[in-house]
Amino acid sequence: MDFELSASEEAFRQEVRDFLKENLPPPRERGPNFLSEWLTKVRAKRWVGFSWPKEVGGGGGSIIEQAILKEEMALAKAPPLGMSMMGLAWVGPGIIQYGTDEQKQRFIPDILDSKVTWCTGYSEPNHGSDLAAIQTKAELTADGKHYVVNGQKIWTSLAPWADWIILLTRTQFDVDVKHKGITCLLVDMKTPGVEVRPIENMAGDRHFAEVFFTNAKVPVENRLGKEGEGWMVTVSALANERSSIGEVTQLYDKLDTLRDLVKRSKKNGQPASNDQSTRRRIAEFEAKIAAMKYNGMRYLTKQLKGEPLSSETSVNKLHRASLEIDMDDFAVALSGAAGLELAGGAEAVDKGKWAKASLGWPNVVIGGGTPNIQRNIIAERILGLPKDGSD
Amino acid sequence: MDFELSASEEAFRQEVRDFLKENLPPPRERGPNFLSEWLTKVRAKRWVGFSWPKEVGGGGGSIIEQAILKEEMALAKAPPLGMSMMGLAWVGPGIIQYGTDEQKQRFIPDILDSKVTWCTGYSEPNHGSDLAAIQTKAELTADGKHYVVNGQKIWTSLAPWADWIILLTRTQFDVDVKHKGITCLLVDMKTPGVEVRPIENMAGDRHFAEVFFTNAKVPVENRLGKEGEGWMVTVSALANERSSIGEVTQLYDKLDTLRDLVKRSKKNGQPASNDQSTRRRIAEFEAKIAAMKYNGMRYLTKQLKGEPLSSETSVNKLHRASLEIDMDDFAVALSGAAGLELAGGAEAVDKGKWAKASLGWPNVVIGGGTPNIQRNIIAERILGLPKDGSD
């Protein structure tokens, strides 16, 4: 067991730090062209698609280096490495693994160059978490040149701004198990018959949308993988989530802010930092975040050794879900009536950011598979307990 | 809404108090004959089987009076009203409802006079909480005079001391639903072929036992209800649990003891009564106990109005389960290393009573139907959610 980095890893960390020092001015000093210049620079460093093979234009970076890169970026609160979050997280790796050479040439450079952004069309109205139950229909035209898509997706995040969507469709309905007969298509959002309707959430944001498909024609060469193999393509893509190092850094950062709030707050007429239960809550948050950190390192070590990761990542997903709900809610409760005020309120705490965040957790908690689903995954895949329901 | 008692109810409470003042000396002053004299006296008052009809020798008391009686007895920490707990709680009411005149004459007076004690043979090794799945077999002899019983019961509390057992047996195996084909027998524990093997629990007590039946012959006149009606007889008997007024009084009493312990204890070098989280835990216990009290009164009021009680009693059962586990465990944890010492330990807290009690909760928590079963009962019977499993 060794928590020191090797000399070359330390050198890489230093390289990232030097880069950030030189290229990341404080927010107030950033000009209108800052973001595009930033994206060009990190692309030139090959830090976009850092872990992707060099052949497709990625960085070919190691897992450890990737963790270092994520950690330093999060510590510096740097802008993202590339604008297509979904493209970099899932679509790109999916195309690299299952795409044709033409698809790779057509899609990968645009993702890396932040020219094209992607969204993911998985969930449907009647089976949110049960992806395999999708009903959106894709029919091959008689000439075999197009799929005609009809159906509806929902909870598609970033859809209002995305250029392309990776779409799960059903090409076969008479299947013995629902995971069969699913086909994955890459669809231009400007295709006639594709309509986006944003959904407002309880915090007043519109990050998610419904996407409707009405006789939308998708060229057959935009199918990713073979017909009927869409489930495998998707599962592989979703498995591409790496360690949660960056998340942990963000949570530590949030914990610092929360500690700072405690130091500034009063409770029952006394400094809140004297309040025993407040102190304990903060320490409990720290314990969970630290557990995520070292859990992540253990799982990373497993990967480095080439051992297959089972579903251990669900452990950190559960911690993250509870932290997402509890930390903001704690901040709101700590501040009593003032905690309820939103931005613009005379007594609003930290410009209402905690109040707003306390309404925003479902994006993370439900979006990534509900906690109950994570518990089932652990119980069934790790502990080997029987499946529930009549499946 | 009115929490005052009527004049006659107040008079009854006074009567109970006067009786206790006169007939319940402090523990040290109680002679060797105290208990039998006590039992004779409360029997003479008709307070044994207080709610049973007068025709069978009961007290014919009202629900409110019964609550008053239980509360006053619990407050005074009086001995029980009669020695056959099970006989008074379940067997007697069952016989009154389903028994023949002969059975009533034969069994009821002995229960009321504390001459005969009963135990209940419900659970079996392979289906603890799933009573309807029992396999203990009763076959009618060719002459129709006896049932021959073979099988095994388990978790039979008080079995080592009981004179009689109320026994669930299966008289028919080829049934479409498992609740059918069950027959209820009243069995003398001295019957040849009945063997009791006490079970030691983790606290070192032997309140429970396995009971084995090997060709035990039970006269057919000791069948309670008709053949195949045993499930109905049992369900009615178990439904005879009344409000939990006495329990609440005991819990308040325990809370007082716990508060007293807090006042005597130190934690981190300071009086534990200054410790904020300790104070909050005590207050949370009080809130749960108070909730049980007023829940009980609401449900009692429902009964008084003649409204059918659904499964609301599960609410208090869940509170009681958590209180049983948490209060003792809290006391143990409060005292640090000293909390681990049992009776006789040099530093043992309150002669080790909390330590021992902290190992005794399963008697209550599991015995009365596990918390998960109570949650299912509420979810299915009150909220109307579907049954789980493949039932």
Place this chain on the structure above:
Amino acid sequence: MNFGFTEEQELLRDQVRKFMQGACPLSTVRKIMATDDGGSRALWQQMAELGWLGLVVPEAYGGLGLKWVDLTVVLEETGRGLSPLPLVSHTLAAVALARCGTEAQKKAWLPALASGSTTATLALYDEPNWIHPDAVTLTAKNRRLVGSKPFVADAGVADLFVIACRTEAGLSLALVPRDATGVAVALQPIMDRTKRMGTVTLDVVLAPDQFMALADDDLAYLTDCGAVAVTAELVGAAEATLAMTTAYAKQRVQFGNLIGKYQGVKHRLAEMFVDIESFKSLLYYAAWTVDDAPHELPRAASLAKAYASDAAARIGIDGVQLHGAIGFTAEYDVQLYLKRTKWARPAYGDSDHHYERVAALGGL
């Protein structure tokens, strides 16, 4: 002994429930939420005609002279319907007048409050999370009240502010009409738009009869009444959340089964039921003590509000979570209840405050 409601009370409950369903359903609530001041004169007038605005005001002053147990019945139903109307703050202002006012003050104000011709609100503490006489800091000197009162409930629609302050005579309640010169009201954006709060800025000289003495006991009593009222609305709101979530669990299919078949869902719903039943019982007892055993009120109110504050906040969050993604869309109603539970948690004392008080009352 009778821990149930009378037939009259059940009729009252039906009446309020029908009013909420008919005149003020959630679609109407949302319209009121979208207004600037958060009010609806028309609906308020209907409530006034039904007598609910003076429910616990003595008959001698134009009220119905009913008890807090009756009020509880009304508030459970307004809470169930997530009423944005200022019934709680208005009633508390009336209770403050009835308790602290002189005969002349009561005669001057209570009939107007009972009839609804004046809408009032009560504002006690200047600190967002401190329930204590020292948390009243706004000060009047020579009857001139200068400063601001934050977190004033229903500030957008009140005509009369009953405001706790300090004067040369000690703690007092000032009666400040909204239209007095030197009174300015700024509504604050808060997460629950059915419970608008505002800041009242003051530079106003009041007449002697616009002050009432406020003993520490009175302040505690009014706070306890507030805790009881908020808890009563929470019972209705939590039951509505449970009902919506249970109904959803009975029709939503995931992985081939109704989600209501999974114990992960069933058991959480059962626990919600356990909690609601429990703080409801604690509430009923507390409501009874207001009129019939006031010496028991402090402990009873604290037990009820402490239990309800945390349990309801959990129910609010889990109600959304069990709905999955649909639950947190703005157009779905369950998230409105989540916001209400967050609003109610600190109102008149959070669980830390009330459990601490229970511990102290228990001799610790």
Place this chain on the structure above:
Amino acid sequence: MNFGFTEEQELLRDQVRKFMQGACPLSTVRKIMATDDGGSRALWQQMAELGWLGLVVPEAYGGLGLKWVDLTVVLEETGRGLSPLPLVSHTLAAVALARCGTEAQKKAWLPALASGSTTATLALYDEPNWIHPDAVTLTAKNRRLVGSKPFVADAGVADLFVIACRTEAGLSLALVPRDATGVAVALQPIMDRTKRMGTVTLDVVLAPDQFMALADDDLAYLTDCGAVAVTAELVGAAEATLAMTTAYAKQRVQFGNLIGKYQGVKHRLAEMFVDIESFKSLLYYAAWTVDDAPHELPRAASLAKAYASDAAARIGIDGVQLHGAIGFTAEYDVQLYLKRTKWARPAYGDSDHHYERVAALGGL
């Protein structure tokens, strides 16, 4: 960076696990529990021969000179097997000697501890639930130690007591052989008979070289080492509980289904897994800091022990509860683990102590 074990460490783990399964299975543990002193000389001798008694003792003093990460591997497995042998207290006594002893004292005692010819134990605090220098109250004057030391771990089998006390020079550790005149040991009945505690009564004059200076830092370090060691055993014990309970859920049928099919059971088991994984990770980091980043030890040890104390106590209770009635019979093993988790909770600081320390270290 490598947050995993070496091949040697995995071999060590296998060796200990096989030892526990072969030489000290639970049937043997129960036999040792039934003895008066709680010991087994034969098994202890086997452990000594395997080198485990001097695992972290420097090679210069006859130990293996390994690190706390290695010790953690051993203790996870002894915890899994619920070992009643005094490995933790013995190791802590050796660590105390290695840290606080003079060269002469180390030479005099450590080889005997490493070889097992002397069995030692460490006794720090006189208060049952206070981790602080002031909680050391036993006092020696003119080298005469009079009084008693409560809660001494493995007091039944130790030959040498390393006892914290106050002397004219300040906090000290006294080296008291069991067979010295004026030493009496009384074992106390405690709920976990695999972790016997006793009271050592003393009226004994010691030589100057039987005292070692104990700085506040040393006391904190030894307490942290204790917390790490106890947590390591808890990882094994909790994993054993989870394994037993999972296995039971896979074979027990209730209401027509394996109970492991019900989410009420599945989800609780999944949460046990989440907790164990988490305090295990915290533990590994803490164990690493002992040798490689001692300035990080206080926070790391507190995070691990705080999380483990409460999580394991819950796992102990739920392990029994999920078994239903069978789980709390004396003959079933899962209840032995419940008792161990209750024993471990206060040992070297409970969660209140450690979370408070984490808060303070975080600047609150």
